[in-house]
Amino acid sequence: MQVLGRIVPWIPALIPAALVAAVIWELLLSSGLSLRFYPWPPVFHPPQSFGWEFFGSRWNPAQNQWGIMVFIVGSFLTAVPALFLSLFIGLGIAIASTAYLPKVMTQFLDPFVDLLAGIPSVVYGIWAFIVVAPYFGHVVNPWVYDHFSVIPGFGGTPPSELGTGLPIGIFVLTIMALPITTLLIRDALQSLPKDLWESGLALGATRWEVMRRVAIPHSTRGILSAALLGFGRAFSETVALAMVLNIQSGYPVNFYHGTATLATWMFTNLDSAYGNSSWLAALSEMALVLLAISLTVNLLGRRLVSSFIAYEIAGL
């Protein structure tokens, strides 16, 4: 009875772990990896195990080539710039709202950032595709092309009028990661004790100097976790990005070109893979790669932040 009482609670408590395990297990089974270490035949009989070629640059189902490097590169190419943009904008907003704006103003302005966190990604997608993309196609991209084409990667093929591609992808990801970075950084900055803030000012420092030399160093962990969790969001974003990225299976020829990320390629490719077990296996293995990167980033980010705020942001 005693023993039973101790074991029974573990059954429901292990549900989340079991679900994660189920996801990993199923993807392992359906991927080429299963050939390596399972004695019994895998469910979909992947005809091959991909080996290191899997990290090659050529994805061509017709020729049985399954290299996912293009998509890994695409993921970083969109997520990294978006992360930096939203990290700096978020830092700026957080500093403004912590140190510069009067309370009445922040009470009015802060909810906009919260609201940003609540919009579903597909809504961002359709808005970006219908409303923002033409603007990128007619204004932003041509302007960048005209002025910066000397920079490698910014010249070459002129941007199309459609406006979809890398720049708008980065734009959408920036907006989507912004609430995460802003709220986490703001929370970290506001956790600086009021006494410390005041003694900085009492030494004749300006607000900026106290911010830069005391508050920001004090918030390093919070900022780092904002970076990691913001990156996690940008790296695994699927549907909004799939709508604006102008999905392509090769490396982008220049800044304005389309590309694909791991998540968007997986999302748009599953249809065509039906019935082709190599294809399905390659996609599952891709899913494992995406999962490994996302989980690492997310767990690290969460370890660092000792606050309740992450829990409040929808989607974290």
Place this chain on the structure above:
Amino acid sequence: MATSTPTGSVLPRDEVLFDRSLRTRWRLGFDRWIGWLLPLLFLVAIVPIVDLVYFVVRAAYPVLSWGNLTNTQPYANQNGNAVGLALIGTFDLMAIATAVAVLLGLFGGIATAEFLSERSAGWVRTSVNMLAGTPSVVVGYFGYFAFVLYFGWGLSLIAGALTLSFFMVPYIFRTVDLAYTSIPRPIREAALGSGARPYQYILKVGTPIAFPQVLTGVFLAMAIGLGETAPIVLTTLPSLLVPSSLNSGVTFLTYLIYDGFNHPSTGPGSNELAKAFEAAFLVMMIVIALNVVVRVFAARYKKRLEGLYQ
């Protein structure tokens, strides 16, 4: 080195409070300018959100009507903007997914809060964070391989709903866990001390206290579930009929939005696009409403629970 003050006396320069040295002017000026410039960054958040809401509302307004919301035959009427089918589909998906997620999350959360040691609970909480951190498309793949192919349910309502519940479990689990953990110790000890068995305590004492917060968690989870698109698109089949069984295809709101992207060539005002914005409007309204409720509730519990889910 000496400067005169308004009162006429002569003071050493560094005693004068109107110091106009370059260094000081730069320091004070920088602080002032930063104070004006940084708040402008709020525009990066405000402009998109206002533009988005404005555009969605403007595009959805002409086609929003009671008839369109309730008509379940999308192509029966002339303008073809009826979203009743998708509303029912979304409702079906959410109902099943919420039921499953509440079932899993509720028991899991209570068990973690009430019966596990601090250490074990820590591990369980990490696993919850892992589930919440799993990318949606990966869960969609799982649903496709497990429910659609392996179990042979095909692209169906049930496959979509179960996949969807994966996203809702962590949020319900967390709030339930937090709700029961945050019940003050004395209350628990008084109840258990007076001879109540743990399950009696949970049912009679804990649940009434935790209930409002648990409800918050369910709302939060529903807001998350409602906005999901990719995993359900991967595991269901759009259909022109109201789902009649668990194996039926299903059309849902976020699918309509995604579909608007697949048929953009007809330009704004086309049926698919108008329908997409109509659906976007509905989804946003429901999600924002749920979020407002959650925020109002959550503000109350925030302080007490700092640091539990790291």
Place this chain on the structure above:
Amino acid sequence: MSGAAPEGPVLSVDHLSVVSRDSKKKILNDISLDFPPRSLTAVVGPSGCGKTTFVRTLNRMTELTHSLRVSGAVRYLGQDIYQSNVNPVLVRRRIGMVFQRPTVFPMSVFENAAFGLRILHESDAEIDRAVTEALVRAGLWDEVKTDLNGSALALSGGQQQRLCIARALAVKPRVLLLDEPTSALDPAATQRIEQTMLRLKEDVVLVLVTHNVSQAARVSDRVAFLHSGRLVEVGSTADMLERPKDPLTEQFITGRFG
């Protein structure tokens, strides 16, 4: 710091009142008081009488609390610090402040003491010199000289408080406001700080808030007694403690309330 010692008071408070915008309550009511050079004035009074608010008006820290409105004048060497063309940043460099609890920054001992100089981009040699001097004056040098790069958070409470004093001294203020600097410390640490204060008053004007009459007796040469926002009485420490004029003062120093 300037060589020329000014004539007259360093700080002079003239009909100073503070009103809370929210409750319309008068937190400080028409206070006039001078702080001459080489003086240590103890501000005493019962809890909630406005001591903290008073010293915070002396270097414009009150304006960080938007709900407070200050009227009257505070003159530093004849210059009204509340004048519109005076920036509080410059005021606070001349009039430093130490808080009730130690407020060391999460950085090394050296960097803490150097904080006020770093923001002015002083040369490294100058910073080294000033930090050493400040630590010596605060009576902390002997304890930290071997480990200046260790974290300030590793120091004891009393050491942290002396570090805060050193940090304030490093920018060479002419006035130092201390708001119950020893109330969070044990007797031994309190004694060290009192010794430090006695040494400092030779060249810095000290304003010490304390609720502890015997501390005022030990270190101050003047006592100002506040009660519900009013300056009831001010005089030399000996006079105030032995021959108070006001019955309220007498009640307070004999420990009948507070």
